[in-house]
Amino acid sequence: MLCKICKAKGKREKAVIFIRHHRLALCKKHFLEWFQKQTLKTIKHFSMFKKNEKIGVAVSGGKDSLSLWQLLTEAGFETVGIHISLGIDTEDYSKKSLNLCQKLAEKINKPLIVFDLKKEFEHTIEEIAKLSGRKDICSICGTFKRYIMNKVALKENLYAIATGHNLDDESAVLLSNTIRWEIGYLGRQYPVLHEREGFARKVKPFCFLTEKEIVSYAILKGIDFMETGCPNAKMATSPAYKQALAYLEHKMPGTKLRFYKEFLKKAKPIFEKETKEEYDLTPCKICGMPTTADICSVCRILEKIRGVDA
Amino acid sequence: MLCKICKAKGKREKAVIFIRHHRLALCKKHFLEWFQKQTLKTIKHFSMFKKNEKIGVAVSGGKDSLSLWQLLTEAGFETVGIHISLGIDTEDYSKKSLNLCQKLAEKINKPLIVFDLKKEFEHTIEEIAKLSGRKDICSICGTFKRYIMNKVALKENLYAIATGHNLDDESAVLLSNTIRWEIGYLGRQYPVLHEREGFARKVKPFCFLTEKEIVSYAILKGIDFMETGCPNAKMATSPAYKQALAYLEHKMPGTKLRFYKEFLKKAKPIFEKETKEEYDLTPCKICGMPTTADICSVCRILEKIRGVDA
Numbered sequence: 001m002l003c004k005i006c007k008a009k010g011k012r013e014k015a016v017i018f019i020r021h022h023r024l025a026l027c028k029k030h031f032l033e034w035f036q037k038q039t040l041k042t043i044k045h046f047s048m049f050k051k052n053e054k055i056g057v058a059v060s061g062g063k064d065s066l067s068l069w070q071l072l073t074e075a076g077f078e079t080v081g082i083h084i085s086l087g088i089d090t091e092d093y094s095k096k097s098l099n100l101c102q103k104l105a106e107k108i109n110k111p112l113i114v115f116d117l118k119k120e121f122e123h124t125i126e127e128i129a130k131l132s133g134r135k136d137i138c139s140i141c142g143t144f145k146r147y148i149m150n151k152v153a154l155k156e157n158l159y160a161i162a163t164g165h166n167l168d169d170e171s172a173v174l175l176s177n178t179i180r181w182e183i184g185y186l187g188r189q190y191p192v193l194h195e196r197e198g199f200a201r202k203v204k205p206f207c208f209l210t211e212k213e214i215v216s217y218a219i220l221k222g223i224d225f226m227e228t229g230c231p232n233a234k235m236a237t238s239p240a241y242k243q244a245l246a247y248l249e250h251k252m253p254g255t256k257l258r259f260y261k262e263f264l265k266k267a268k269p270i271f272e273k274e275t276k277e278e279y280d281l282t283p284c285k286i287c288g289m290p291t292t293a294d295i296c297s298v299c300r301i302l303e304k305i306r307g308v309d310a
Numbered sequence: 311m312l313c314k315i316c317k318a319k320g321k322r323e324k325a326v327i328f329i330r331h332h333r334l335a336l337c338k339k340h341f342l343e344w345f346q347k348q349t350l351k352t353i354k355h356f357s358m359f360k361k362n363e364k365i366g367v368a369v370s371g372g373k374d375s376l377s378l379w380q381l382l383t384e385a386g387f388e389t390v391g392i393h394i395s396l397g398i399d400t401e402d403y404s405k406k407s408l409n410l411c412q413k414l415a416e417k418i419n420k421p422l423i424v425f426d427l428k429k430e431f432e433h434t435i436e437e438i439a440k441l442s443g444r445k446d447i448c449s450i451c452g453t454f455k456r457y458i459m460n461k462v463a464l465k466e467n468l469y470a471i472a473t474g475h476n477l478d479d480e481s482a483v484l485l486s487n488t489i490r491w492e493i494g495y496l497g498r499q500y501p502v503l504h505e506r507e508g509f510a511r512k513v514k515p516f517c518f519l520t521e522k523e524i525v526s527y528a529i530l531k532g533i534d535f536m537e538t539g540c541p542n543a544k545m546a547t548s549p550a551y552k553q554a555l556a557y558l559e560h561k562m563p564g565t566k567l568r569f570y571k572e573f574l575k576k577a578k579p580i581f582e583k584e585t586k587e588e589y590d591l592t593p594c595k596i597c598g599m600p601t602t603a604d605i606c607s608v609c610r611i612l613e614k615i616r617g618v619d620a
Contacts, residue, residue, distance in 0.1 A: 251550040262491040
């Protein structure tokens with residue numbers, strides 16, 4: 001297959017990727033251009049952030065977040081990487097993840113802030129889950145990650161935290177919330193989460209790009225990334241929704257993109273009206289971070305582990 | 311596996327069916343009881359119709375509609391079958407369908423009204439589609455079926471038309487409308503469609519029962535039904551949505567029922583508010599049936615075929 005853009009210019013260049021739902025075959029050069037343009041369009045459309053604003057990129061070591069960091073940096077944004085080291089030993093998962101983030105930081109010559117759970121809280125994420133007696137490690141891990149990201153954003157005075165969530169992630173979460181008709185979640189799901197008292201602004205510049213497109217970008221850009229997912233995530237249900245969408249996408253190319261875009265345009269405003277933010281935030285009595293209770297959920301878990309409440 | 315109800319009574323009876331999402335194994339007797347009870351509960355919950363009201367059951371010759379007719383009749387409702395003979399020759403489809411409806415009519419001793427397209431309109435549905443130059447035969451067929459059902463309901467003074475739509479149908483339509491965020495359709499999808507000037511009341515008493523449950527009922531009740539679908543329906547997209555839901559159901563039993571029930575409870579009222587019926591109905595200048603235009607779509611197609619507009 002030939003690159004569509006080269007062909008239009010009378011040149012014959014082999015395509016490296018075929019983006020089925022856009023019916024677009026592109027060579028390396030034009031794919032990388034297209035990919036960056038799509039990302040910048042999303043940033044602009046949702047007024048995510050501007051050139052003079054300092055952005056934290058949450059980097060896990062995976063293809064999505066590392067690609068995002070390199071792209072934003074190359075596009076001239078003021079970025080800093082933030083990596084949370086969870087202390088997962090299985091297959092050296094956390095050590096390898098950190099190394100890949102450090103490697104990219106050197107390559108693009110940008111600072112990487114590392115938050116080491118074991119150092120800061122005396123325990124790895126698996127120890128925290130075990131000691132607190134909770135089996136849902138993914139949910140605990142999410143709570144800690146959100147907490148730490150907010151804390152770092154505050155400390156470093158960041159305008160926003162950018163995450164590598166892609167179209168496959170966003171459409172799977174959307175399908176999951178839709179199948180269960182979680183009106184509250186549906187009213188809030190959006191590529192931008194606005195900042196409020198102590199909560200950082202969160203943005204998802206890759207929300208319209210697929211996993212396949214991002215992995216192609218990462219490979220063509222020579223980015224080294226973790227190819228295996230977190231060893232603790234095996235029990236997650238989102239793969240089922242991803243599979244169901246992959247099937248529909250296969251039968252009807254463009255399903256995922258249309259599903260998510262039409263949601264943002266037509267359904268999200270309707271659900272938003274039904275979604276009332278009923279809670280008030282106060283500073284946590286221990287750490288000072290915003291919470292709906294006296295003590296925030298992270299401090300509550302940490303206190304329990306330290307035996308204060310035990 | 312043993313029947314759960316028999317077991318609770320201290321008896322050991324082999325189950326003929328296991329309803330996975332209810333974790334319910336039942337013998338023939340208790341399954342048939344359960345199935346009828348579920349249907350009657352749905353009829354009552356949505357105030358579909360009562361014992362003294364004359365109901366038309368739209369029978370195609372398939373498992374759903376024939377099972378519904380037999381069940382409603384046995385439960386003591388005043389029923390009449392309505393069959394539209396489309397004139398489809400492939401595999402003797404229409405002839406076989408009619409025979410199966412007639413066979414059940416005799417068995418349950420109820421009248422069957424047959425509307426023969428060729429006799430009434432001089433053409434079979436395939437001829438109508440071809441002559442009118444439209445390729446979407448399923449959509450034309452739907453238009454004609456709705457029109458004829460309304461006409462028969464009016465003529466026979468029926469309180470409602472009951473159709474055999476099941477949970478697999480309803481959840482697939484729901485998923486299709488949701489994936490495309492068709493707010494208008496979502497605001498209207500419901501087990502009851504209320505009557506209005508010339509449009510009959512439509513009800514779906516099987517909307518919470520699965521295809522598997524209905525086919526089991528039909529077999530256990532000795533109902534002969536068409537095992538092949540319409541030969542023209544091969545191109546329909548709904549099988550893709552059915553497949554995607556079947557996959558989610560397999561991974562998470564109860565998905566389909568929860569998806570549809572939660573929709574009716576939580577989402578449908580929200581979409582309904584956004585859905586305005588903006589059209590006015592006037593009698594068709596040719597046939598007198600209600601329409602939003604001067605001439606209804608069926609008369610328009612028939613006129614075109616007859617060469618008036620051609």
